[in-house]
Amino acid sequence: MPVTAAPTVRRKAGFHHGDLRGALIAATRQLIESHGPENFSLADACRLAGVSTAAPYKHFRDKQEILQEICQQGFEELGRRTEAAVEAHGVGTLEGIVAMGRAYVAFALEETAVFRLMFGQNKAIKQIEEVETSGKACFSGVINQVALFCTTSEQPGDPHAIALQLWTLVHGASCLLIDDDYAKVAPGVDIDALIGDAARRILARS
């Protein structure tokens, strides 16, 4: 399938590109979005960026390094989004925690390919240190909120265990949505309601 340049990744005129590194990342994101991270070819990304297939090696060690970079950016973006969500809806409140969950699912829907990289089967990508650190930071944010909620609402629950349950829930929703698996048995499911309801039950005084 021939790949034509999209506006966001079109090269500048002339011999030098200007921001080939950025353009290759943009092209890669676009390609893994449509073909999945496993079926992405570096050669296609080069075609999208309008450069020769040898050009990426001036900016990345190998194909894998581009994916690692995208994965890393993804965790930072996810952290930013969930933090923004909880701040907008109330730090330490039930609504704030639910908003974090919804932000997680929204991220999976909007940045599906990046989400797949971040939580998918390619272990090599996830195991570099910067990625692990950003990932832990995201989760710590959730635990902190749950702990805060438990304290202020005088709940006896273990924040770490509850945060894990909530993460499991929103991650499940994300996966079932992006892989179109709800469609078969619950077309048009209201996912915000599902998450809100389930999270409320998980966070309820037990």
Place this chain on the structure above:
Amino acid sequence: MPVTAAPTVRRKAGFHHGDLRGALIAATRQLIESHGPENFSLADACRLAGVSTAAPYKHFRDKQEILQEICQQGFEELGRRTEAAVEAHGVGTLEGIVAMGRAYVAFALEETAVFRLMFGQNKAIKQIEEVETSGKACFSGVINQVALFCTTSEQPGDPHAIALQLWTLVHGASCLLIDDDYAKVAPGVDIDALIGDAARRILARS
């Protein structure tokens, strides 16, 4: 990487194989288990089964058809397991429903590659009719149990909505486990406890 024949897929002596269809399915399952469904090559499966790369075309239309067959078998197996679980732990009971969830996660852990096929991104595989039917049947089993539980325990909840929440939960647990994503923030998490606890909260009188 050279692939050597495993006992379960070794060919019989002689020109004719005997059960090449079965051997190719076994070989494919083995390969997608180690390389993922996206990185499986038909040629490797042939090597494992000890036949030429042209042999599969006497039994399958193309590469995709082998994967569809495995996906189909997977839904049937999952249905069998969840039904067996609920029958062993109490039809229409909370424990029975929790057992179904645990059986779902156990299936994901034991048949990871098949699970990935069944719920993964390859839409073409999931969209054939037999697969859709088996998938719906699996989910209906859960709804029925939840409905039964709601009735006998005089709960007002909507069985369909509650079943969706439970599915979301156990699917999330399955994905996070098989992709090794719990490891970073909760190494050695007790997943049976997590599911039991969360399911109890979701099924609790609201």
Place this chain on the structure above:
DNA sequence: TGTACATCAGTGAACGCGCGTTCACTGATGTAC
């Protein structure tokens, strides 16, 4: 029981293809003077 024969599962070679990476190179850029 013995033989002729149709069937068809598996062969092995070939096809066209696209991949990731390497290589010596080229020419645009920007700095030193």
Place this chain on the structure above:
DNA sequence: TGTACATCAGTGAACGCGCGTTCACTGATGTAC
């Protein structure tokens, strides 16, 4: 301001490789007589 030059981003051709699928074929099997 003008010129010489070092830098290094991007080129284009080539590499070795493995893939999915097709093809005419072959020979083991089992059935009809």
